[in-house]
Amino acid sequence: MAKPLNDDLTSGSMLTHYKNLAIPAAFGMLFATLYNVVDVFYAGQLSTEAQAGLAIGYQAFFIMMAIGFGLGSGLSALVSNAKGEKDHRATRRLAAQGLSFGALVTLMLMGVGFFLGPQLINLVSEPGGYRDAATNYFQFLILALPGFLLAYGGNGILQAHGDSRSMQRALMVAFVANIGLNPLFMYGIPGLWNGLGLSGIAVATILSQTGVMIFLMTRIFALNTMDRVKRDEFIPDWDTYKAIIAQMAPASTAMLVMFVSGFVVQFALKGFGEHAIAAYGVALRIEQILLLPVLGMTGALLPIAGQNYGAKDFDRVRDAVFFCWKIGFAMSAIAMPLLWFGGQYFMRPFTDDPDVIRVGAGYLLVDGFLFPIYMMLFSINSLLQALKQPIYTLWISIYRQGFGVAFFIWVFIGLLGFDVWGVWLGIAVAVSSGWVIALLVAAKIAERQIGGLRPQAA
Numbered sequence: 001m002a003k004p005l006n007d008d009l010t011s012g013s014m015l016t017h018y019k020n021l022a023i024p025a026a027f028g029m030l031f032a033t034l035y036n037v038v039d040v041f042y043a044g045q046l047s048t049e050a051q052a053g054l055a056i057g058y059q060a061f062f063i064m065m066a067i068g069f070g071l072g073s074g075l076s077a078l079v080s081n082a083k084g085e086k087d088h089r090a091t092r093r094l095a096a097q098g099l100s101f102g103a104l105v106t107l108m109l110m111g112v113g114f115f116l117g118p119q120l121i122n123l124v125s126e127p128g129g130y131r132d133a134a135t136n137y138f139q140f141l142i143l144a145l146p147g148f149l150l151a152y153g154g155n156g157i158l159q160a161h162g163d164s165r166s167m168q169r170a171l172m173v174a175f176v177a178n179i180g181l182n183p184l185f186m187y188g189i190p191g192l193w194n195g196l197g198l199s200g201i202a203v204a205t206i207l208s209q210t211g212v213m214i215f216l217m218t219r220i221f222a223l224n225t226m227d228r229v230k231r232d233e234f235i236p237d238w239d240t241y242k243a244i245i246a247q248m249a250p251a252s253t254a255m256l257v258m259f260v261s262g263f264v265v266q267f268a269l270k271g272f273g274e275h276a277i278a279a280y281g282v283a284l285r286i287e288q289i290l291l292l293p294v295l296g297m298t299g300a301l302l303p304i305a306g307q308n309y310g311a312k313d314f315d316r317v318r319d320a321v322f323f324c325w326k327i328g329f330a331m332s333a334i335a336m337p338l339l340w341f342g343g344q345y346f347m348r349p350f351t352d353d354p355d356v357i358r359v360g361a362g363y364l365l366v367d368g369f370l371f372p373i374y375m376m377l378f379s380i381n382s383l384l385q386a387l388k389q390p391i392y393t394l395w396i397s398i399y400r401q402g403f404g405v406a407f408f409i410w411v412f413i414g415l416l417g418f419d420v421w422g423v424w425l426g427i428a429v430a431v432s433s434g435w436v437i438a439l440l441v442a443a444k445i446a447e448r449q450i451g452g453l454r455p456q457a458a
Contacts, residue, residue, distance in 0.1 A: 009162060009307040010084055010316070014323050018300050021164050026296025028168035031175040033288045035208075037350075038175070039201050040285055042182045044351050050198045051351070052274045053133030055281025057202075059262050060120045060134070061141045064109045068149035070252025071102055071244075072156035073302065077385045078247050079160035080303040083225075084310025092225050095157045096233040097240040099220070102153040104236070106146045113142050120263065130274055133198045140202035147209035154216040158223075159303050164296075166219040173215075174208040181207060250390035254381075254397035261401035265423060268409050272420045275353060279360035286346045286360075287367050290335045291374065297327055298378035305386035314450035317386070321453060324379050332372035339368030359420055366424040373435045380442045387449050392441050400434025 009017050036058075043054040075098040082090040121134045155167045185200030196203060220226060269276040301324045308316040343361030351357060377400075381393045408429040412422030446453045 009080075009304045010311040010313060014304075014316075014319055017162075017304055018297065018323065018327070020162065021159070021300035021303065022293075022296040024168040024296075025159075025164040025299050026292045028164065028171045029292045029295055030289065031168070031171040033285060033292060035171070035175045035178050037285050037289070038178050038182060039205075040282055040350055042186060042201060043198060046186075046198060048274060048278050048351065048353055048356065049130045050133055051278040051281060051356075052130040053137060053198060054201070055134075055277055055284075056121055056130070056266060057134035057137035057141065058281075059266065060117045060138050061113075061145075063120065063256060063260065063263075064113050064117075064145060065148055065152075066252045066255035067105055067109060067248075068102075068152040069255045070248040070250075071098065071105070071149065071153040072159075073251045073385055074098075074244060074248030074390070075153055075156035076159045076302050077306050077388065077390070078243065079157055080306030080386070081310035081388070083160060084307035088225065091160075092229055093233055093237075093240065094244070095220065095223075095225060096229055097237055098153055098157060098244060099150070099217075100234040100236060101241055101244055102150050103146075106149045109149070110142055110145050113145070114139070117142070123263070123267070130277075136199045137202050140196075140199045141205060144202070144206040144209045147206070147211075147213040151209065151213040151216050154213070154220050157220055158216065159299070160306070161223055161225065162303065163219070163223075164300070166216055167212075170212040170215045174212050177208045177211070178204055247385070247388070247390055250392075250394035251381075251385060254394045254401075257394075257397045257402045261405045264406050264409070265427070268413065268423050268426075269420065272359075273355075275355040276359050276420055278351065278353070279347075279356045279358075280363065282347060282350045282356065283343075283360040283363040283367075285350075286343075286364060287339075290338060290371070293331045294328055294335075294371075294375045295378065297324055297331070298375065298382050300324075301379055302382040302386050305383055309386050309388075309450070317383075317450050318446075318453060321379065321383055324382075325376070328375040328379065329372060332375055335371050336368045339364045339371065362421060363424050366428050370428055370431050373431055377431075377435055377438055380438045383442060384445060387445060389445050389449075392445065396434060396438045396441060399437060400430050404430030404434055 039054060039058075040051060043050040075094065079091055079094050079098075082094055117138045118135050121131060121138060151167075151170070155164075158164070158166050181204035182201055184195075185203045186195050186197060187200075188195030221229075265280065266277055269280055301320055304320045305317045308314075308320065343364035344357055346364065347357040347360045377396075380396075384390060384392050405427055407426075409423055409426030412418045412426045416422065418425065443453055
C-alpha cells in the first residue's frame with residue numbers, strides 16, 4: 001500500500017503548515033546552494049579563470065532551467081487548486097500529465113541547448129581561457145538537464161500535497177555526494193586517470209542530480225493520489241498540456257528573463273575584468289544562502305494559498321499572505337546587517353584574490369538594502385500564481401529584470417560614468433521600482449478575486 005503523504009492545507013494552524021513546508025524547503029535549498037558553493041570552491045582551487053568559467057557556463061545552463069522552475073511552480077498551483085477543490089481525479093491526472101510534459105520538454109531543450117549554449121557564452125565573454133572553460137563545462141552539464149527539470153517539476157507535485165521533505169532529503173544526499181565526486185572527476189585517480197578539470201564538476205552534477213530525480217519519482221508514486229494511476233493518463237492530452245502551459249509559461253518566461261538579466265549583468269561586468277565576473281558569481285552564492293529562509297517561507301505560500309483559494313476560503317488566503325510577510329520581515333532584520341558588515345568575511349573562504357573580495361563585498365552591501373524587497377517580490381509571485389494569475393509575474397519580471405536592469409545599469413555606467421558600482425546601483429533601482437509595481441498589481445488582483453488583501457471586517 002502507498003504510504004500516505006497528503007496534507008490538507010485548508011484547515012489547521014497556519015504556523016504548523018508554514019513550519020512543515022517552509023523549514024524542509026529552506027533546508028533543501030540550503031543544501032542545493034551549498035552544493036553550488038562546493039562547485040565554486042573547487043573551481044577556485046583551479047584558478048580565478050575557472051571560477052569565471054563556472055559562473056558563465058552555469059548561467060547559460062540555468063536559462064534552460066527556467067522551464068523546470070516554471071513547471072514546478074505551475075504544477076504546484078494547479079495540483080494544489082484541484083486538491084483544495086477535493087477533485088481527486090483531476091489531481092491525479094494533472095500530476096501524470098505534468099510528468100509526461102516535463103519529459104518531452106526536456107528532450108527538446110537538450111537539443112536546443114547543445115547548439116545555442118556556446119553562442120550565449122560567447123556573447124558575454126571575451127576570447128580566452130575562461131570562455132573555453134565555460135563552454136566545455138556547459139556541454140557536459142547539458143546531460144544533467146533531465147535530472148533538474150523532472151526533479152523540479154516533480155517537487156511541485158509533492159509540495160501541492162504538503163510534502164517538501166522529500167526534496168530536502170534528496171538534496172542533502174546530493175550535497176554529500178558532490179563533495180566526494182567533484183575532486184574525483186576533477187583530479188582523477190593518481191597513476192590511473194588525470195581527471196577532467198572544470199568539466200569534472202559537471203560530471204559530478206550529472207550523477208548526483210539524476211539520483212535526486214529518481215528518488216523524487218519514487219515519492220510521487222507513493223502518494224495516495226497516484227494509487228490508481230493508469231498508463232494512459234501519461235499519454236499527452238493537449239487540453240491538459242494547454243492548462244499546464246498556461247500556468248507555467250509566465251513563470252518560466254519570468255525566470256528566463258531573470259537569467260537573461262544575469263547575462264546582462266555579466267555583459268556589463270566583462271568590461272571591468274574577469275575578477276568582476278568571478279566576484280559576482282561568488283557573491284550570488286552567498287546571497288542565495290541568506291535568502292534561503294525567505295525562499296522557503298514564500299515558496300510555502302503558494303500551496304497554502306492555492307489550496308485555500310481552490311476551497312474558496314479567501315480569509316485564509318489573506319491570513320497566509322500576512323503571516324508570510326510578518327515572518328519575512330523578521331528574517332530580513334537578521335540578514336541585512338550580515339550583508340552590510342560581513343561581505344568581505346563571506347567572500348574570503350572562496351577566493352584569496354583581493355580584487356574579487358572587494359568587488360563581491362560591494363555587491364553584498366547593496367544587496368542588504370534589497371533583502372526585504374526581494375522577500376515581498378517572492379511572496380507576491382507566489383500569491384499571483386496561487387490565484388491563477390501568473391501572467392502578471394511575467395510583466396513584472398520583464399520590467400524589473402528585463403528593461404529595468406539593462407536601462408538603469410546603462411544610466412549609471414553609460415551616462416553617469418560609474419565604475420563597477422554602477423552595475424550594483426542599477427540592479428538596486430530596477431528591483432526597488434519593480435517592487436512598487438508588484439505591490440500595486442497584487443492589491444488590484446486581490447481586490448478582484450478575493451475581496452482585497454486587507455482582512456475583512458467581521
